[in-house]
Amino acid sequence: MSPAPGATAAPVRREFRFPPLGVYGYVCIAVLLFWLFAALFAPYIAPHTESAIVTGTSFAPIGDEGLLLGSDYLGRDLASRLIYGARTTLTLALVATILAFVLGVVTGFIAGIAGGWTDSVISRVVDAFISFPTIMLALLIVSIFGTSLAALVCAIGFIEATRVFRISRALAVNTMTQDFVEVARARGESLWWILWNEVFPNAFVPLSTDFGLRYTFSILLLSALSFLGLGVQPPYADWGSMVKDNMTGIFVGAAAVLLPALAIFTVTLSINFLVDWNLARAQKDISDELVK
Amino acid sequence: MSALLRIEDLHMEGRRPTGEWMPIVRGVSLEARRGEVLALIGESGAGKSTIALSSLAYARPGCRFTGGEVLFDGTPVLDLSLEQKREMRGRRVAYIAQSAAAAFNVAHTLAAQITEGPAVHGTMPQAEADTQMVDLARRMRLPEPERIGRKYPHQVSGGQLQRLLAVMAMSCGPDLLVFDEPTTAIDVTTQVEVLAAFKDVIRESGAAALYVTHDLAVVAQMADRIIVLYGGEIMEQGGTDQILHEPRHDYTRQLMAAVRPPPRASGSGADLESSAQPPVLSLQGIDAGYGGVKGGKPGVQILFDVDVDIPRGQAVGVIGESGCGKSTMARVISGLTPSFEGEVRLDGKTLPPDVKHRDKKDLQRVQLVLQMPDVSFNPKKLVAQALGRPLEFYLGMTGAERDRRVGELLNMVELPADYAGRFPHELSGGEKQRVNLARALAAEPDVILCDEVTSALDTVVGAAIIKLLESLQERLDTAFVFISHDLSTVASFANRIVVLYAGRVAEQGPTRRILSPPYHPYTRLLLSSVPEMRTGWLEDHRATREAEQAMADVVNIGLTGCPFHTRCPLMIPGTCDVKRPPVHRLEEDHRIACHREIGELQEAPGVHG
Numbered sequence: 001m002s003p004a005p006g007a008t009a010a011p012v013r014r015e016f017r018f019p020p021l022g023v024y025g026y027v028c029i030a031v032l033l034f035w036l037f038a039a040l041f042a043p044y045i046a047p048h049t050e051s052a053i054v055t056g057t058s059f060a061p062i063g064d065e066g067l068l069l070g071s072d073y074l075g076r077d078l079a080s081r082l083i084y085g086a087r088t089t090l091t092l093a094l095v096a097t098i099l100a101f102v103l104g105v106v107t108g109f110i111a112g113i114a115g116g117w118t119d120s121v122i123s124r125v126v127d128a129f130i131s132f133p134t135i136m137l138a139l140l141i142v143s144i145f146g147t148s149l150a151a152l153v154c155a156i157g158f159i160e161a162t163r164v165f166r167i168s169r170a171l172a173v174n175t176m177t178q179d180f181v182e183v184a185r186a187r188g189e190s191l192w193w194i195l196w197n198e199v200f201p202n203a204f205v206p207l208s209t210d211f212g213l214r215y216t217f218s219i220l221l222l223s224a225l226s227f228l229g230l231g232v233q234p235p236y237a238d239w240g241s242m243v244k245d246n247m248t249g250i251f252v253g254a255a256a257v258l259l260p261a262l263a264i265f266t267v268t269l270s271i272n273f274l275v276d277w278n279l280a281r282a283q284k285d286i287s288d289e290l291v292k
Numbered sequence: 293m294s295a296l297l298r299i300e301d302l303h304m305e306g307r308r309p310t311g312e313w314m315p316i317v318r319g320v321s322l323e324a325r326r327g328e329v330l331a332l333i334g335e336s337g338a339g340k341s342t343i344a345l346s347s348l349a350y351a352r353p354g355c356r357f358t359g360g361e362v363l364f365d366g367t368p369v370l371d372l373s374l375e376q377k378r379e380m381r382g383r384r385v386a387y388i389a390q391s392a393a394a395a396f397n398v399a400h401t402l403a404a405q406i407t408e409g410p411a412v413h414g415t416m417p418q419a420e421a422d423t424q425m426v427d428l429a430r431r432m433r434l435p436e437p438e439r440i441g442r443k444y445p446h447q448v449s450g451g452q453l454q455r456l457l458a459v460m461a462m463s464c465g466p467d468l469l470v471f472d473e474p475t476t477a478i479d480v481t482t483q484v485e486v487l488a489a490f491k492d493v494i495r496e497s498g499a500a501a502l503y504v505t506h507d508l509a510v511v512a513q514m515a516d517r518i519i520v521l522y523g524g525e526i527m528e529q530g531g532t533d534q535i536l537h538e539p540r541h542d543y544t545r546q547l548m549a550a551v552r553p554p555p556r557a558s559g560s561g562a563d564l565e566s567s568a569q570p571p572v573l574s575l576q577g578i579d580a581g582y583g584g585v586k587g588g589k590p591g592v593q594i595l596f597d598v599d600v601d602i603p604r605g606q607a608v609g610v611i612g613e614s615g616c617g618k619s620t621m622a623r624v625i626s627g628l629t630p631s632f633e634g635e636v637r638l639d640g641k642t643l644p645p646d647v648k649h650r651d652k653k654d655l656q657r658v659q660l661v662l663q664m665p666d667v668s669f670n671p672k673k674l675v676a677q678a679l680g681r682p683l684e685f686y687l688g689m690t691g692a693e694r695d696r697r698v699g700e701l702l703n704m705v706e707l708p709a710d711y712a713g714r715f716p717h718e719l720s721g722g723e724k725q726r727v728n729l730a731r732a733l734a735a736e737p738d739v740i741l742c743d744e745v746t747s748a749l750d751t752v753v754g755a756a757i758i759k760l761l762e763s764l765q766e767r768l769d770t771a772f773v774f775i776s777h778d779l780s781t782v783a784s785f786a787n788r789i790v791v792l793y794a795g796r797v798a799e800q801g802p803t804r805r806i807l808s809p810p811y812h813p814y815t816r817l818l819l820s821s822v823p824e825m826r827t828g829w830l831e832d833h834r835a836t837r838e839a840e841q842a843m844a845d846v847v848n849i850g851l852t853g854c855p856f857h858t859r860c861p862l863m864i865p866g867t868c869d870v871k872r873p874p875v876h877r878l879e880e881d882h883r884i885a886c887h888r889e890i891g892e893l894q895e896a897p898g899v900h901g
């Protein structure tokens with residue numbers, strides 16, 4: 001069996017090269033691992049529970065009275081609250097993001113594949129929601145449905161879903177005009193088969209990138225709501241409400257107000273950095289392809 | 293005047309599949325001056341494209357620079373930073389390649405992508421970029437130049453996209469234009485116009501041009517000087533006339549001797565008696581188009597009253613210029629674009645127009661192979677999965693049986709069976725197209741629709757695919773519908789030819805009869821547009837009666853009269869422009885749609901009027 005004349009296929013390569021990440025990249029990963037660990041094992045590593053008042057001093061300084069990071073305005077252990085806060089904030093945001101993706105991807109793919117008036121109707125509705133500033137929309141929903149954890153998660157999930165819808169729809173439309181989808185349609189494949197086998201695998205990488213970004217937005221939105229007092233309610237600790245509750249401490253330079261803010265900052269920044277790096281890598285591959 | 297581009301003693305290496313580096317360019321030096329077209333010719337693998345790309349300081353993946361210098365406007369460019377290179381590539385050098393599909397993003401309108409360059413590089417304001425685009429589009433003979441920019445890439449035909457790529461490249465007002473086989477995917481009549489447009493643009497802008505091609509007849513029209521390459525070395529260089537008529541080097545003489553003959557019927561095709569059997573597939577009075585259907589008619593109608601019969605086991609060539617509806621015809625047959633009038637019959641049985649309503653057995657019998665190998669495969673799936681799916685879907689094969697059959701199919705298209713474990717991007721264009729064919733063969737169909745299967749490929753690779761198709765057609769009892777804009781390719785392979793013009797069948801019949809008188813006036817224009825290998829042919833051709841008429845107007849898909857009347861030298865005013873031409877039926881099912889009598893259509897092509 002002789003291969004085709006003029007055939008110069010690249011050799012088959014399957015080995016995985018670990019991508020060069022740089023110092024910042026590893027710092028980001030370490031930060032994320034640290035918070036992940038805190039969130040997962042909160043009850044085991046936190047010296048106290050999140051609501052226990054352990055000292056009479058509010059805003060006890062770092063290291064005072066055997067408290068690693070001092071105390072908050074009620075005299076609760078700040079370190080413990082930060083750890084439990086990680087759990088609340090990161091979990092709620094994650095559930096909200098997953099909800100956003102389930103909702104957004106399903107409707108986005110349906111709109112992108114069905115086209116026609118189905119697409120027009122869904123797209124117009126989504127556009128209407130997108131034209132609202134997120135925080136206003138969130139306030140509206142929360143003021144209607146209350147501030148239970150479920151309502152919060154649904155509100156954030158719904159808002160982010162409108163964004164996910166847009167990218168999913170674009171990806172589906174993109175893939176549907178490709179020749180390999182035409183071939184599948186000509187073969188007589190069902191829409192579901194095409195969706196699952198042709199569209200989804202090609203949308204996976206861009207969607208997973210978007211997932212990272214949506215997650216940071218969810219964290220920020222949740223924290224913002226909590227900061228406004230419409231988010232997570234006491235006695236649960238969450239980073240946004242911790243910043244709000246300890247606001248008075250800002251005049252004494254208390255760690256209690258700075259550290260939760262710093263936690264939000266480090267987590268979102270790390271995720272953003274990794275997403276950007278991943279994007280840059282993908283774009284480099286694409287631009288290499290293009291000049292061919 | 294000093295040279296705009298100077299390449300000095302360039303050496304490059306390429307990596308073989310086995311991993312070792314081999315020299316592919318050995319000590320090439322050349323100069324390109326402003327206002328001059330320098331052609332690089334030679335067979336596939338001679339290093340033409342590699343050298344042309346080096347003027348952009350670009351080495352393809354798997355290639356590297358190992359010596360020499362490239363000077364662009366006096367600046368050595370190989371050592372520039374990536375940023376500087378990008379700046380130079382975007383603004384000063386334009387690269388016009390063979391395969392346009394890869395250069396456009398399907399998510400944005402054409403205009404957005406074409407005017408992005410000038411806008412980003414700040415060479416002109418948006419409004420000016422827009423008017424310039426319309427102007428270039430008009431010169432590239434694109435239909436509706438004012439409106440075509442609003443379309444998306446998948447809404448224009450392959451040939452149109454190719455010309456839009458040229459518009460995009462030229463919109464930055466580059467100093468150096470690098471053409472790499474830019475007309476391989478375009479039909480002959482359009483090619484004449486596009487070549488003329490390239491010539492005008494080069495002359496007016498005073499840019500320098502490198503022109504890479506294998507087609508000596510095209511070189512004769514375009515080049516001022518020619519460099520003949522073989523195995524990465526310059527064999528001979530000189531003025532166009534000297535190279536073409538008094539080649540000094542033996543290799544150049546060989547090349548001249550191997551010039552592709554003008555279209556000729558293949559021996560095998562002429563002898564088959566076609567009307568003996570009922571056709572396996574037949575189209576009857578098909579009307580089809582795109583856009584939302586209103587009142588029984590789609591937004592844009594593309595096909596008008598198309599009647600075509602495909603005899604069992606034969607190869608039927610469909611030719612016509614870019615945008616005339618060839619691909620649309622294939623889509624109608626496969627049901628992807630349902631016709632709104634007329635019938636598609638498979639063995640006498642009428643098929644539902646929409647693929648959604650056809651049953652599996654019927655779907656299995658008609659398979660489609662598409663134009664662009666690069667986008668025909670899901671990039672995330674192995675060859676084994678791509679080939680395995682039709683086996684599973686139509687024939688219910690699974691497991692080891694399916695894997696064995698995948699291997700057999702690969703062998704049928706002359707690929708080793710272990711290619712099953714590769715991803716599409718690990719195949720060359722020609723190999724992808726073979727797998728593409730294998731995917732169609734997997735269904736064991738009665739009819740395979742091949743839409744421009746060779747036009748995105750290198751000529752030599754394309755020729756090998758045609759060979760493969762011929763041998764498959766001999767061995768299997770499968771009918772091939774071979775869609776192409778290239779008359780020579782179709783003529784060498786097809787038993788019958790269907791000539792489409794503006795969505796209507798102008799002429800159809802056995803290949804031999806199509807290529808000899810009587811001719812439909814459009815077929816005659818096609819035949820006379822195949823370039824001849826002499827300088828000045830382009831100018832002479834444009835001065836002929838046919839071409840002068842042809843340029844008077846772009847194709848207009850009107851609803852009344854003969855669609856060709858705006859370009860036809862034999863047009864009868866008052867008749868051709870208002871009444872639909874009658875169909876003359878001659879022997880061997882040869883049909884010509886024209887108001888003129890058969891006796892008037894005997895004149896040979898290329899006659900000056």
Ligand SMILES: Nc1ncnc2c1ncn2[C@@H]1O[C@H](COP(=O)(O)OP(=O)(O)OP(=O)(O)O)[C@@H](O)[C@H]1O
Pocket residue numbers: 446447448449450451452582583592594612613614615616617618619620621744777
């Ligand atoms: N999806 C679409 N929507 C609207 N118009 C379309 C669409 N696809 C094709 N067209 C238009 O239909 C006409 C015929 O296109 P078609 O692809 O059949 O041409 P073709 O003969 O195959 O040309 P080529 O040789 O360039 O591939 C063109 O004018 C094209 O712009």
Ligand code: SF4
Pocket residue numbers: 812813814854855856857858860861862863864868873885886887888
């Ligand atoms: S019908 Fe008239 S316009 Fe059409 S091809 Fe014949 S002579 Fe020309």
Ligand SMILES: [Mg+2]
Pocket residue numbers: 449450618619620663743744
């Ligand atoms: Mg086509």
